[in-house]
Amino acid sequence: MSFFFPAALFLSVLGPGIIALYLRRRRRRVLEVSSTFFWQRVLDRQPNRRFLGKLRHPLSLLLQLLIFVLLLLALARPEFFRLPGQASTVIVLDTRARMQAGQAFPDALAAARQIVAHAGPAEEIAILDLGGESTVVSPFSRRAKDLRDRLATLTPTDGGGEAGPVIALAEKLLASRPEPRRLIVITDRPMELPASATTVLTGAPQENTAILELAPRPLPASPQTTEVFLKVGNFSPAPREVEVELLLGDRPIDLQKLTVEAGGQANFLTQLPAETLQGEERLTARLIAPDTLAVDNEARAVLNAARPLRVLLLSKGNPFLENAIKADPAISLEILSPSQWRSTMSESFDVTVFDDIPTTDFPPPSNALYFGKSPVDLEGDPIPVIAPETPLPQHPLLWNVELAQARYGTAHRLNLASLSGWRSEVIAESAGEPLLIALENQEGRRVVVAAWNVASSNLALKTSFPLFINNTLHWLAGRSRESGSGLRAGDVYTAAKHPPLFLARNGFFALDGGPWLAVNTSSEAESDLRSSQKSTPASLALSRFAALQFWQWLAVLALLLILLEWHLHHRRITE
């Protein structure tokens, strides 16, 4: 044991003064009574009382001396149990959505504060945020106040996140530090960690119901009508009956009662006619089921039907292509002949489609789809297309599309080496030559080049063609992301014309000049609280109050003894 401020021990010379003051006894108050008869009999009958009566003053003196010693020690600030030398500790604090349930996050903060409070004088602590926007909350520091201030800025997000990268970063930070070093992960769920890491669990298994998915889409048979799909999960051991309320803007439009099996999910499908929408883009589903995690009881979606996709087709006349584009009612198509087109016209459209039109450059700032001739053509004769292959079958352009079933005749050779500043993906190729490429630059512009001519291929006769056109136009317009569907809190949103945006909170967000974004938790991992655990309930309950240093505990104990002494004095026990 050592003292941070040993000079305070010199105040112990005041101890005899307390004893001297105590020796001055107070004069007793004289009270005339009719007879001391009963009093005498009481005192005679209880000889111990006389002895205890004599002890009362020493008891009070003892209490006050104890209070004095405690205060003295508190001033001297004794220090125990600290890591010796240049110790390093990384605290990884889980701030993912489910930490909002119950006392998980306050307990986690208390545990982190306790670690900070008990750090040695040469121990440096770094704090990492698991789930937050900036992972490193505090670099290595030995200033407890700074660390506490940084901890105070943390709040649980509405989203999830992967623990692996944060743990890896923590290990990387510790790797360059001298021994001893500690990695402490404070979370509500058990997870796989390195053997050297310590886990502090602050959660508790709880029942929860959540909206797992909210997806609107235009009804294929009647595009003006919006079909809404809703999935509700019940993460509890008993079936639950919940009510789901749908709101357009702030206007309630539907209320449904769902019964969800224990540990199961229930789907709900409804249709919103065009007259119901009244131009509103924001749809909210609200689960009326009280539970400890509120963040997943609400989900939001942006209705796509509100603004059509604007497409400009430059063609000498291609009914296959025109009809394939028109097949999607969400697309507004305009057709121009090549002679009428000026490059500035593309600014008014989301996508410009070039149907075998020779151009020298991609038209800024529009996204573009090229069939046949394109700015990336290589000089020379067209190449025959034999057995096209799709290296990226999961690419959005190929959803439900089979390119290999069609015949293409010949295709232009594409010069990928000429594409500086563009990230290219080969979606389909033939004999090692790229047949279909998707390009994207740093500004978010997208271009798709199909090296074959629509007129020379029988793909236009296949059912895959309108699907391919639809997939491609929506991918080019970035609709799949900007539509608001599938955006989850905790993700980073990237879109054309906008810097990356970390989605920390659920809700509707309007980008400058862009569409609404709807952000939801929508994560089974975050909503399933059954796997939450608590380390040791007693130690965690204690840790809420244990974020005090030893000298502060001494001061608290002294205060309690002062209260006890005051109580005994007023109960006339130590007077």
Place this chain on the structure above:
Amino acid sequence: MAEEAPFLGDQFLARLERLRLHVRKAQAGHLRAERRSRRIGSSLEFADYRNYASGDDPRRIDWSIFGRLDRLMTKLYEEEEDLEVTILVDASGSMRWRASGEDAATKWRLARQVAAALAYLGLHSLDRVGLGYFDSTLQGESGLFRGRRAFSSVVQFLQNPPALGTTDLAESLSRFARKSRRRGLAIVLSDCLDPAGYERGLSAITNRHFALHLIHLLHPQECAPAAEGDLLLRDCETATELPVTGSPDLRAAYEREVQQFCEGLKTWCARREAGYSFLKTDVSFEDAIWKVLRQDRLLQ
């Protein structure tokens, strides 16, 4: 009468006349009066039979018995005589103690009020009533009064108490018992706060075959004192001082002690066939008469 009774009002005295003193066992009296006597006499209350003797009044022969048994039996009747009622009031310092915050000694005042009321009842029943003060000895005796007109003398006696003294129940009550020639009802009003005990004094009365009724008076502060902190208790009679540190535990022990004392006194009286009434001075005088003393069968 009311002008002569500073303790009792006219209306109260009128109501009081509906009550009478009750004696547990019949006592022989001196003069003819309204109270049942141990003697055989000429009242209308049948007492017994005895064999006819010459000289007996032939009107008292029971002819129906003669008809059935062929024996002459004379009917005997009870005598109705007066009763000698002695009311002894404890005039020691503890009885005249004034509790803190009070401007009068409530125990002393209540004792004399009760004594006056009991004396009035005795006078009203044509009993012979005597009063006396006692502390360490028998301090003063009023002599015997008879008839309601003597009530003013009773009041005058009660208004002139002796000087303050210490309590000695054994000496004072033994002295009374030795002096009394005729047995009767002895009513003792006292707080019984005698360190030497109450047994000897009260036994002296019962041993002389008096019908004893003890009216035990205590102040609420004597039953449950509010003593807190370091105190020096000073006895108002002896001026002895006792250092005490008042605490809830000590007060509870004190209250238990008082309760045990009262119960012991009550038990002692019951064993000696003596009446016992406990009066805490926070009860009103009317309640003391109409409730407590009636309930304890001193009055009926």
